[in-house]
Each structure stands twice: as C-alpha cells, then as structure tokens.
Amino acid sequence: MTDARLRRGRGSLAVSFFVQGVTFALLVTRIPAIQDRYGISDGLLPVFLAAVPILAGVASVGTEKVVARVGPGVVLRWSQPLVLLALLGVGAGNELWQAAVALGVFGLAVGALDASMNMLGVSLQRAYGRSIMLGFHAAYSLGGIAGASLAWAGAHWHLPLFVSYLPVVAVLLPAAFIGSRWYTPGVAPEGAAELPVSEATKGGVGVSFKLLLPLCLVMTFAYIGDSTVSNWSAKYLQDVLGSSEELATVPYNAYMVTTLLGRAVGDFGVRRLGATMVVRGGAVLAAIGFAVVAVAPGAWVGMAGFTVLGLGLSVIVPQTFAAAGRLFPGASDAAVARLNVFNYVGFLIGSPLVGALGDAWSYRGAMLVPMVLVLVTVAYATSFGSQPARYGGGHERPRTVDVG
Numbered sequence: 071m072t073d074a075r076l077r078r079g080r081g082s083l084a085v086s087f088f089v090q091g092v093t094f095a096l097l098v099t100r101i102p103a104i105q106d107r108y109g110i111s112d113g114l115l116p117v118f119l120a121a122v123p124i125l126a127g128v129a130s131v132g133t134e135k136v137v138a139r140v141g142p143g144v145v146l147r148w149s150q151p152l153v154l155l156a157l158l159g160v161g162a163g164n165e166l167w168q169a170a171v172a173l174g175v176f177g178l179a180v181g182a183l184d185a186s187m188n189m190l191g192v193s194l195q196r197a198y199g200r201s202i203m204l205g206f207h208a209a210y211s212l213g214g215i216a217g218a219s220l221a222w223a224g225a226h227w228h229l230p231l232f233v234s235y236l237p238v239v240a241v242l243l244p245a246a247f248i249g250s251r252w253y254t255p256g257v258a259p260e261g262a263a264e265l266p267v268s269e270a271t272k273g274g275v276g277v278s279f280k281l282l283l284p285l286c287l288v289m290t291f292a293y294i295g296d297s298t299v300s301n302w303s304a305k306y307l308q309d310v311l312g313s314s315e316e317l318a319t320v321p322y323n324a325y326m327v328t329t330l331l332g333r334a335v336g337d338f339g340v341r342r343l344g345a346t347m348v349v350r351g352g353a354v355l356a357a358i359g360f361a362v363v364a365v366a367p368g369a370w371v372g373m374a375g376f377t378v379l380g381l382g383l384s385v386i387v388p389q390t391f392a393a394a395g396r397l398f399p400g401a402s403d404a405a406v407a408r409l410n411v412f413n414y415v416g417f418l419i420g421s422p423l424v425g426a427l428g429d430a431w432s433y434r435g436a437m438l439v440p441m442v443l444v445l446v447t448v449a450y451a452t453s454f455g456s457q458p459a460r461y462g463g464g465h466e467r468p469r470t471v472d473v474g
Contacts, residue, residue, distance in 0.1 A: 076197055079254025083190050084209040086150060086253075089246045090183060091213020091326070092220070093157050096235060097176070098300040099221040099322045102308065102315060103231060104160060108169045112429070118169070119301055119421040122177035123414035129181025130414065134407035142186035142193075142403060143253035149186065150246045152179040158239045161231030185410045189403045192395035193255045196402070201340040207388040208333035211380075214326035222319040277398050277405045284453040285390050285397070286412040288349075291443040292386040293416025294423070295356055295379070298440045299325050301421045302433070303376055306363070310433045313369040321373050325380035332384030345389050345454035353447040356382030360441035364434050386447065387413075393454045 159172035224234035362375030398405040427436035
C-alpha cells in the first residue's frame with residue numbers, strides 16, 4: 071500500500087471523526103431545548119437518553135457481521151449520512167413519537183458508525199506502525215468544539231432546533247459522503263515488525279471475552295464519565311449551579327477543548343511514556359475533575375471541573391481501542407465491534423444512574439460515582455502495555471497487552 075494512499079485514508083477518516091464530533095455535540099448540548107420542544111418530563115428523559123445507547127449497542131454487534139462481508143469503509147460511508155439526517159429529524163418534529171423515531175434511527179446509525187470508524191482507525195495504526203489513534207479522536211474533539219459552539223449560537227439567538235441543524239447538515243452531509251471515497255483499511259507492509267501478542271491470540275482464531283474483559287470495563291467506566299458530561303453538564307450547570315441556558319452550553323465546549331488538547335499530544339505521550347502511564351495519569355486527572363464539579367460553589371468553578379475532566383478522559387478511549395487491536399491482530403474488527411458495545415453500556419449505565427441519583431439524593435453526590443469508577447481504571451491500566459520500546463525505524467513498539 072502506497073504512502074499516499076495511507077495518507078489519503080488517514081485524512082478522510084479524520085474528516086469522518088470530525089463530522090461525528092459536530093453531530094453528537096449538536097445533539098447533546100441541546101438536550102434541554104429538545105426536552106422543552108417535545109415536552110419530555112424529567113422522569114421520562116432518562117428513558118430517551120438510555121434508548122439511544124441500547125440501539126447503538128445492538129447496531130455495533132450487527133456491524134461485526136456486516137463488515138466481514140463488505141468491509142468497515144462501506145458501513146461508514148452509509149451510516150454517517152444517516153446519522154446526520156436523524157439529527158435533522160430531531161429538530162424537525164413536534165410530537166413525542168417523532169422524537170422517539172428520530173432518536174431511534176440516530177442510535178442505530180451511530181452504533182454502526184462508531185464501530186466502523188474505530189475499525190478503520192485500528193487497521194491504519196497497524197499499517198503506520200506507531201500510535202496515531204489519538205489523532206483521529208482529536209479530530210472528533212475538534213468537531214465537538216465546533217458543534218458545541220454552533221449550539222451556543224443557536225441558544226444565544228433563540229433559534230429553533232431545525233433552523234440550527236439544517237445549515238450544518240447541508241454542509242457536512244455532502245462533505246462526509248465525498249470524503250468517504252478515500253476510506254482505506256490499513257494493511258501492515260510486508261516485512262514490518264509485528265506487535266507481540268499473547269499465545270492465546272496468535273492466528274486470529276477468535277476473540278476471547280475473558281482476555282477482552284479488562285478493556286471492556288475500562289471502556290465502560292470511561293463512557294460513564296463521558297456520558298455524565300455530555301448528557302448532564304448543561305442541565306447540571308443550569309439547575310444546580312444556577313447558570314443561564316446560554317452559559318449551560320459552555321461546559322461541554324470546554325470539555326471538548328481540553329479533550330482535543332489531550333488527544334493532540336497523546337500519541338506523542340504514548341510513544342515516549344507508554345500507554346499504561348498515559349492512561350493512568352488520565353484517570354487520576356478525570357477523578358480530580360469530577361471532585362471539583364461535585365463541590366463547585368458556582369457555574370465558573372463547575373466549568374473548570376469539566377475542563378479538567380476533558381483532559382483526563384481524552385486519552386482513555388482511543389487507547390482502549392488501540393489495545394484491543396494489538397491484543398487480537400488477526401481479528402481486530404471483531405474485537406473493536408465487541409469492545410464498542412461497552413461504549414454504549416457506559417452511556418446506558420451513566421445517564422440513568424446520574425439522573426436517578428440526582429433525583430433520589432443530589433446531583434452533586436451523583437458526580438462522585440463516575441469519579442470512583444474512573445479511579446478504578448488506574449488498577450486496569452496495566453492492560454494497555456508496559457514501558458515504551460522501539461522498533462522498525464524508531465517507532466514505538468507496544469508490549470504485549472497484559473490482561474492476566
């Protein structure tokens with residue numbers, strides 16, 4: 071595979087991550103507005119928030135079977151436009167059932183999209199022979215910043231949801247579809263050094279859930295934290311810390327800014343320090359961020375906590391996908407698809423859990439639960455490898471993933 075083709079594939083996949091970041095941010099930062107538009111009660115809101123990850127998890131499992139026939143690029147090419155159209159549908163409806171249908175389509179499409187995007191990213195990282203996965207997720211974070219900024223503008227000017235979403239979809243949908251022409255699954259060049267793997271994974275016979283389980287737990291804990299920010303930061307700032315609707319869109323934007331910064335330098339950190347150190351440090355920072363949010367006396371301190379959170383959580387998810395690819399080099403698509411399900415398990419647990427604890431106890435207290443779970447990631451950080459080593463022209467050679 072030529073270097074030019076790899077570069078085009080890497081660039082087009084980064085665009086896809088960026089588009090998804092914009093799309094998701096436009097949805098989650100306007101949850102209060104969506105709730106008001108459709109008259110969704112506080113009691114019913116967690117049900118809607120839970121339905122999306124459930125459907126996404128189902129779609130992620132199905133994607134494993136589909137990509138075995140058509141490849142992840144084809145799945146991504148068609149699922150991304152569907153996600154954008156579903157977002158537009160959320161802004162266009164008036165009845166509760168219309169919101170349910172639009173969010174249902176969004177959930178199914180985003181499950182296929184997330185799985186196929188990360189499959190391509192893992193295979194390209196293998197072809198490059200060095201850590202590049204964080205760069206793709208940095209593009210997602212950049213898109214999240216753009217989407218949250220657009221959401222702020224919509225809230226500031228009191229624009230209807232459909233009016234806010236239509237120009238964005240009109241620009242991003244054709245851009246994503248055209249860019250999909252250059253999707254490229256990475257193939258390690260002949261003679262390249264192979265990453266060492268455990269005896270149980272040689273030959274790519276299958277994916278052992280026992281070996282994958284530590285990474286699944288890390289993914290779940292990370293997305294419990296992420297879903298707390300994406301689904302509850304706006305409501306937390308507005309209802310608990312007394313901010314305006316306009317200011318309530320800012321925490322997610324600040325979170326995405328530091329997520330971008332963390333991921334922009336994360337690949338360098340992995341090459342220099344190793345994935346274990348980077349993931350462990352990220353987990354500690356994220357826990358500190360949750361603690362600040364829980365005790366914040368006002369909106370600005372709360373936003374500072376969400377900002378630290380972004381820096382901490384930024385490195386965990388990309389490195390979890392990368393570790394799965396290293397652990398099962400002969401079945402990385404299947405491993406990524408199954409691991410991706412726990413992305414939605416985290417959302418499924420995190421969103422209702424925070425809502426239920428907030429109603430029964432307090433939203434401040436609810437923030438302590440993801441704090442504790444993220445700290446547990448420190449114990450599992452050894453699953454990402456040991457100290458960095460060098461191979462093949464000075465690139466990092468991650469060590470065997472230790473899941474025992």
